[in-house]
Amino acid sequence: MIYKNKQVTQDTHMASAGATSPEPEKQSCRAASLLYILLAIIIAVAAMSSCLAVQTDTDSNTDSDSNRISIGDIEEKMIGDQITIRGYISDIMRYESGHAKALITDTSGQITVYIHSSSEIDLLMLLTDHEYLVRGIVDTYKGELQILPQNSADVSLISAPVFEKVEVTEVVDGDTIHVVDSNGERQTIRFIGVDTPELPKENKTGEDYALEAQAFANMLLANKTVFLERDHDDTDQYGRKLRYVWLKQPDIINEDTIREDLVSARLIEEGYAEFVHYNEDRKYKELLTKLESEAQENNIGMWQNN
Numbered sequence: 001m002i003y004k005n006k007q008v009t010q011d012t013h014m015a016s017a018g019a020t021s022p023e024p025e026k027q028s029c030r031a032a033s034l035l036y037i038l039l040a041i042i043i044a045v046a047a048m049s050s051c052l053a054v055q056t057d058t059d060s061n062t063d064s065d066s067n068r069i070s071i072g073d074i075e076e077k078m079i080g081d082q083i084t085i086r087g088y089i090s091d092i093m094r095y096e097s098g099h100a101k102a103l104i105t106d107t108s109g110q111i112t113v114y115i116h117s118s119s120e121i122d123l124l125m126l127l128t129d130h131e132y133l134v135r136g137i138v139d140t141y142k143g144e145l146q147i148l149p150q151n152s153a154d155v156s157l158i159s160a161p162v163f164e165k166v167e168v169t170e171v172v173d174g175d176t177i178h179v180v181d182s183n184g185e186r187q188t189i190r191f192i193g194v195d196t197p198e199l200p201k202e203n204k205t206g207e208d209y210a211l212e213a214q215a216f217a218n219m220l221l222a223n224k225t226v227f228l229e230r231d232h233d234d235t236d237q238y239g240r241k242l243r244y245v246w247l248k249q250p251d252i253i254n255e256d257t258i259r260e261d262l263v264s265a266r267l268i269e270e271g272y273a274e275f276v277h278y279n280e281d282r283k284y285k286e287l288l289t290k291l292e293s294e295a296q297e298n299n300i301g302m303w304q305n306n
Contacts, residue, residue, distance in 0.1 A: 067135075072108030074138060074145055084135045085111070085147065086158070090128055092232055094282050102126060104134055104147075112146040113155070114139075120152045124253045124283070128230045131158040160251050163227035164243075171221055173199050174213030174272055176240065179226070190240040192231055192281045193264040193288050194273035197302065209302040213272040220247065220263060232280035242281060258287055268292050271301015 068084040087106035094100045098117030103110050113134055115121050135154040136147040149155050166179040166187070174196025177189050197207035199214060228243040236242055245263040258265050262284065267273035268291045275292045277285055296303045 070108040071104070071106050071111050074109075074111060076140070076145065078138045079140055079145075081138050082135065083138060083147070084133065086131065086133050088129060088131050089113075089126060092126055092128055092283075093280055094123060094232075094285075100126065101146075104132065112141075112144065114141070114146050114148055115155065116148070119149055119154065121149060121155050122152065124258075125157055125161075126155070126283075127157070127161055128232075130161065132156060133158060161229075161249070161253065163229045163246060163249060165225060165227055165249075168221045168224050168226055171214065171218040174210065174217045174267065177217070177221055177245070179228075188240045189228065189243050189245065190236055190238075191264050191267070192242050192244050193275060193277060193284055194267050195276040196267065196273040208305075209272065212301070213267065216267065216270060216272045217263070220266060221245070226263075231283050233278070236278070244284070255287060258284060259291070264288060265291055269295060269300075271295045271303050274302075 067082065068086065071085055071087060074083065074085075085104060085106065087104040087110070089102045089104055092100065092102040100115045100123050102113050102115075104113050113136065115123070115126075133156045134147060134149060136149040139146050139148050164181065166181050166189075168177050168179050169186070170178040172178060172188075175191045175194050177191075179187050179189055181187060196213040196217075197210035198204070199210045200206035224247070227246040227249045228241075229246060230243055233242050247261045247263065247266075250257045250261060259269065264273070264284070265288060268275055268288055275285070275288045295301060
């Protein structure tokens with residue numbers, strides 16, 4: 001009996017030990033399960049957030065696209081609304097106040113874009129016959145609808161500038177050349193923004209520095225490929241095409257590229273020409289007048305005797 005009791009006691013102890021020993025393992029399993037569930041919840045929440053973010057972006061893009069309309073669909077009831085249009089710029093007008101306006105045209109119509117100087121839009125990158133994306137407020141002026149961009153991001157050039165490529169066949173004088181275009185047609189080009197001294201003609205004596213100006217232009221341009229940029233007017237009273245002449249096609253237009261590659265700027269900077277502008281061709285007026293002042297102050301070229 002004693003042995004039996006001991007055996008029972010031992011069995012009881014073992015049974016008791018067997019009943020209690022698995023408990024930590026169960027708790028560990030439950031903790032692991034809770035951890036996995038928690039991780040699954042975190043992953044699910046992150047996935048939902050990502051989906052919501054994508055949806056928000058999509059909605060934002062949809063809203064932006066929904067504001068882009070054809071010019072022909074702009075109506076008076078839209079006055080005060082912000083819209084986005086896409087089209088080609090033409091008929092650029094620049095004012096002494098620093099404001100500017102231009103026509104923008106798509107396949108459905110055209111409308112005026114009025115750019116206030118306070119918008120800080122870079123007017124140097126406003127190019128005739130180039131495609132732009134324009135965002136602005138619909139407004140009216142003298143009974144006609146127009147678009148008013150609000151800041152520098154509201155007018156963007158769709159692609160890099162592309163000017164007409166021509167071959168120079170003759171340098172007539174300091175500010176006029178003959179060229180042949182891609183169709184083989186001969187054109188006479190009068191540089192915008194400059195006037196060089198006149199060469200001798202029949203019964204007229206030449207002006208001081210005329211030969212030097214022609215020689216400098218010849219050095220820059222003779223038999224070269226150049227690029228033509230139009231401003232506001234197409235031709236002058238003599239039928240010559242009015243163009244800015246670039247030695248290289250600029251990817252961006254700023255003071256550095258103007259000084260280096262715009263022929264009108266080179267002529268003024270080196271003292272071979274003075275700045276002039278006729279009608280509305282005044283795109284580079286601010287910089288060209290600055291270059292003229294520098295040449296005068298430093299007695300360069302034609303200004304050395306003044």
